[in-house]
Amino acid sequence: MSLKIALIGQPNCGKSTIFNYFSGYKAMVSNFPGTTVKYTVSQVVFQGEEITCVDLPGVYSLTSTDPAELESRNYLLAGEADVILNVIDASTLGRSLELTLELMSLERPMVLALNMMDEADRKGIRIDAPKLSEMLGVPVVPTVAAAGRGLTELLETAVQAGHVGVRPVQVMFSRDIEEEIAELSDRLDPDQARELGLPWRFLLVKLLEDDPHLLAEVGRRHPGCLPIIRNHQKILAESHGRSPEIVISSERHALTVNIFEAVAKVTPSQKPTWRERLDWIATHKFWGYVLLLLVLTLFFQVVFRLGQTTENFLVGYLDQAQKLGGVWLGKDTLTYYLLVEGLFMGIFGGVAIVFPYLVPFLVGLALLEDSGYLPRVAFLMDNLMHLLGLHGKSIIPFILGYGCSVPAVISTRILESPRDRLVVSLLAVLIPCSARSVIIFALVAYALGPYWALGVYLFNLLVIGILGRISTMLLPEVSPGLLMEIPEYRKPTWHNVLRKSWYSLKDFIVVAWPILIAGSLVLSLLKFYGFDGHVNDALRPLTALLGLPLQVGTTLIFGIMRKELSLIMLNEALGTTNISAVLSHAQLLTFTIFVLFYVPCASTIAALSRELGWKQAGLAVVISLGLALVLGLLTRSFGALVF
Amino acid sequence: MLPLGLLAPGERAEVVELMLEKPSCQHCRCPGASPHSLCRLGDLGLRVGKTVEVLNASGAGALLVKVDEARIAMNRGVAMKIKVRRKA
Known part of the structure; x- marks a missing residue:
C-alpha cells in the first residue's frame, strides 16, 4: 500500500500548484478561486517510495455547500488519506486556520504548508512557523509554491508525518461547550462513530453543530438518537442565544484569532x-470598463496579428506544395487525393491554419487567467450577470468557455442550484471556444479585419444575454448574490503559462489533430468517388437557406466531431486556401455565425450528458441547432444589406 | 448604524450585525441567511467586530471591500444585509 497524501485548503491557496510540482503537470492552475472542481490523483516516487498524491477542490470549511466542495469533504471523511496536507495562504492566515482546526479534529497525521510566504511578507505579515507548529502539534513548512521554494522539504515532511503518525493536538472549546460534548458523549454509543469511520469527538461536535449530512446519516441508522442530539443542540443554543452552528463556528473563530x-x-x-492602485482602476465603475475594453482589444489584436502573419507565411508554402503534388502525381489520381488532399492537407492544414491562432490565443488566455485579472472582470460583470438572472459566480464557466467548452461545463459544479447549473451549462457552450475562435480569426478577421471578429464576439455575448434573460423568465429563481474572494494580482510565471498552454495544445495534437487528418482523408475519398455530392445534396435545404455554396455541406457534418474540422474541410471542400476568393463576405460571416452556434462538438456533448444527463444534452443540441439556423438567416440578411 | 452597501469608496466601518433573520437557507441550512451567500461571509473572514473598508463600488452594482488582508467582491443585496458603524 502506498502512502496517500491529500492536499486540502481554502480556494486559491495554491494546492494545485504544489500538486503539479510533485506530479508533473496534471492539474489546471489559475489565479481564481474554484479552478479545481474534482479531485486529481497522481503517483509519485519519492526517495524510493511510491506515494499517491490527491489534489482536492478548495473548501472554506467541512460544512460543504456546492458539489465540488462536497467531493473534498466526502474524500476526507471517508478516511482514505494517510496524511492530510493542509495548504494555507499565509497572507490570509487568520481566516485559513479555521479550516485547519476542523481538519485537526479528523485526528489524522497532518502537515501544514504555509504557502505564499512572499505575499505575506509583502503584506507585512511575519509568521513564527515553529511556534505555530508547536501550538497545533503538526509540522509547519513555509513554502512559495509558484517559485518551487520549500516543496521538496514539504513532501519529505509529509511522508515522514505519515510514517511516524503525527497526531495534531486536540482542539478544546470553552467549558460550557465541552460540557455539552461530554454529555452527548455519555448518551450516545461510540460505535456510531466507528460505523461511520469517523473520530468519536469529531462526530459529536459535528452533530452538535447541526451538520445536515451526518445528522441524516445517524438518523437513518439510529432514529432514536435524534431527539437526544436535538435536545443538546437546544441547550447550547439557549445558553448562547444563537444557533448551535454559529456557537461552534464562532468558537473556532475565537480560537484561530488567539493562535x-x-x-x-x-x-x-x-x-x-501599485497593486492597490491598479485594483482601484480595474474595479472602478468607469475606468474598470475602459481597462477591460483596452485589455480585450489588445488581446485580439495581438492574437490576430501574430496568427495572420504566421498563417500567411505558412499557407503560401502549403499552396505551393499542393500544386507541386498535383503536378507530380496528376490531379485526378487516387494517390493525389489520398496523399495530397487528404493526408498532407490534413496534417499541415492543422499546422498552418489552426496553430498560428491557437498558440497565441492559449498563451494569452493563460496569462489573463494567472494574472488574477479575471476575478476583477467577474466583479465588473456582476451587474450584467444579474440582469440575466444569473449568479455572479457563473461568470467562471463563461470565462473558461473561451478556452474549451468541456471544462466550462464541468466547472458549473461550483454553482449551488441545479437550475443555475443547467442554464449556465447550456449558455456556456455557446461561448466561442479556442477552436471556434480559430475559425473566427481565420475567416472573419482574416477576410474582413479584426474589428469584425471582435464584433462577432460581442454579437455572441448579446445573443447569450438575450437567451439568459429568456431562461430567467422561463425558470425564475432568485439568484443568490455574488460573494467572491478577489485574489491578489500575481505575476504569471512563464513556467505555468507555458505548461498550461502546452497542456491545452497537447489536447489538440492528441485528440483533434488525428480526427482532422482522418476527416480530411475521408473527405478526399468522398470527393474522389463523388460521394460528397450526395452528402451535400442531402444538406442542400440547409445550405440553400443560408445562401452558402453546396460544397460547404460536408464541412458542417465534420464540424460536429471537432469545430476546427469545418475550417480545414472548408479549404478542402472548396479546393483552395484562399477562401475569400470563393466565398463572399456575407457568406463567410454567415458560415462563421452558423458554425459558432450550431451543435456543440462531440466532446462537449459527452461532457453535457455526464454533468446534466442525456436529455439535457439532447436539449442543448436541438436548441443550438435551431438557434444557429435563425442567427445564420439573420446574418445572411444582414450581409445582403451591408456588403 | 447603516448598511455596508451605503458606504462610499474609501470609507471604513466596523461590522455590527449580519442580518440573518430568515429561519434557514435551503441550500446548506446555514443559519438564517436568506441569500445563500451570506453564510459564506464568515468563511471569507467577514464577522461581527471586524473592520471593513470599501475599496470600490460600481454604481448600483457590486462592492469591493477589504477585510483583514482579503478582498471580497459582493453584490449590493448582500452588502445591504450587513450593518456597520462608520469609523473615522
Missing part, C-alpha cells in the same frame, strides 16, 4: 502599493 495573535505580527504598509 493568529500568538504567531503572527502584522505591520501594514502605509502607502498604497
Whole structure:
C-alpha cells in the first residue's frame, strides 16, 4: 500500500500548484478561486517510495455547500488519506486556520504548508512557523509554491508525518461547550462513530453543530438518537442565544484569532502599493470598463496579428506544395487525393491554419487567467450577470468557455442550484471556444479585419444575454448574490503559462489533430468517388437557406466531431486556401455565425450528458441547432444589406 | 448604524450585525441567511467586530471591500444585509 497524501485548503491557496510540482503537470492552475472542481490523483516516487498524491477542490470549511466542495469533504471523511496536507495562504492566515482546526479534529497525521510566504511578507505579515507548529502539534513548512521554494522539504515532511503518525493536538472549546460534548458523549454509543469511520469527538461536535449530512446519516441508522442530539443542540443554543452552528463556528473563530495573535505580527504598509492602485482602476465603475475594453482589444489584436502573419507565411508554402503534388502525381489520381488532399492537407492544414491562432490565443488566455485579472472582470460583470438572472459566480464557466467548452461545463459544479447549473451549462457552450475562435480569426478577421471578429464576439455575448434573460423568465429563481474572494494580482510565471498552454495544445495534437487528418482523408475519398455530392445534396435545404455554396455541406457534418474540422474541410471542400476568393463576405460571416452556434462538438456533448444527463444534452443540441439556423438567416440578411 | 452597501469608496466601518433573520437557507441550512451567500461571509473572514473598508463600488452594482488582508467582491443585496458603524 502506498502512502496517500491529500492536499486540502481554502480556494486559491495554491494546492494545485504544489500538486503539479510533485506530479508533473496534471492539474489546471489559475489565479481564481474554484479552478479545481474534482479531485486529481497522481503517483509519485519519492526517495524510493511510491506515494499517491490527491489534489482536492478548495473548501472554506467541512460544512460543504456546492458539489465540488462536497467531493473534498466526502474524500476526507471517508478516511482514505494517510496524511492530510493542509495548504494555507499565509497572507490570509487568520481566516485559513479555521479550516485547519476542523481538519485537526479528523485526528489524522497532518502537515501544514504555509504557502505564499512572499505575499505575506509583502503584506507585512511575519509568521513564527515553529511556534505555530508547536501550538497545533503538526509540522509547519513555509513554502512559495509558484517559485518551487520549500516543496521538496514539504513532501519529505509529509511522508515522514505519515510514517511516524503525527497526531495534531486536540482542539478544546470553552467549558460550557465541552460540557455539552461530554454529555452527548455519555448518551450516545461510540460505535456510531466507528460505523461511520469517523473520530468519536469529531462526530459529536459535528452533530452538535447541526451538520445536515451526518445528522441524516445517524438518523437513518439510529432514529432514536435524534431527539437526544436535538435536545443538546437546544441547550447550547439557549445558553448562547444563537444557533448551535454559529456557537461552534464562532468558537473556532475565537480560537484561530488567539493562535493568529500568538504567531503572527502584522505591520501594514502605509502607502498604497501599485497593486492597490491598479485594483482601484480595474474595479472602478468607469475606468474598470475602459481597462477591460483596452485589455480585450489588445488581446485580439495581438492574437490576430501574430496568427495572420504566421498563417500567411505558412499557407503560401502549403499552396505551393499542393500544386507541386498535383503536378507530380496528376490531379485526378487516387494517390493525389489520398496523399495530397487528404493526408498532407490534413496534417499541415492543422499546422498552418489552426496553430498560428491557437498558440497565441492559449498563451494569452493563460496569462489573463494567472494574472488574477479575471476575478476583477467577474466583479465588473456582476451587474450584467444579474440582469440575466444569473449568479455572479457563473461568470467562471463563461470565462473558461473561451478556452474549451468541456471544462466550462464541468466547472458549473461550483454553482449551488441545479437550475443555475443547467442554464449556465447550456449558455456556456455557446461561448466561442479556442477552436471556434480559430475559425473566427481565420475567416472573419482574416477576410474582413479584426474589428469584425471582435464584433462577432460581442454579437455572441448579446445573443447569450438575450437567451439568459429568456431562461430567467422561463425558470425564475432568485439568484443568490455574488460573494467572491478577489485574489491578489500575481505575476504569471512563464513556467505555468507555458505548461498550461502546452497542456491545452497537447489536447489538440492528441485528440483533434488525428480526427482532422482522418476527416480530411475521408473527405478526399468522398470527393474522389463523388460521394460528397450526395452528402451535400442531402444538406442542400440547409445550405440553400443560408445562401452558402453546396460544397460547404460536408464541412458542417465534420464540424460536429471537432469545430476546427469545418475550417480545414472548408479549404478542402472548396479546393483552395484562399477562401475569400470563393466565398463572399456575407457568406463567410454567415458560415462563421452558423458554425459558432450550431451543435456543440462531440466532446462537449459527452461532457453535457455526464454533468446534466442525456436529455439535457439532447436539449442543448436541438436548441443550438435551431438557434444557429435563425442567427445564420439573420446574418445572411444582414450581409445582403451591408456588403 | 447603516448598511455596508451605503458606504462610499474609501470609507471604513466596523461590522455590527449580519442580518440573518430568515429561519434557514435551503441550500446548506446555514443559519438564517436568506441569500445563500451570506453564510459564506464568515468563511471569507467577514464577522461581527471586524473592520471593513470599501475599496470600490460600481454604481448600483457590486462592492469591493477589504477585510483583514482579503478582498471580497459582493453584490449590493448582500452588502445591504450587513450593518456597520462608520469609523473615522
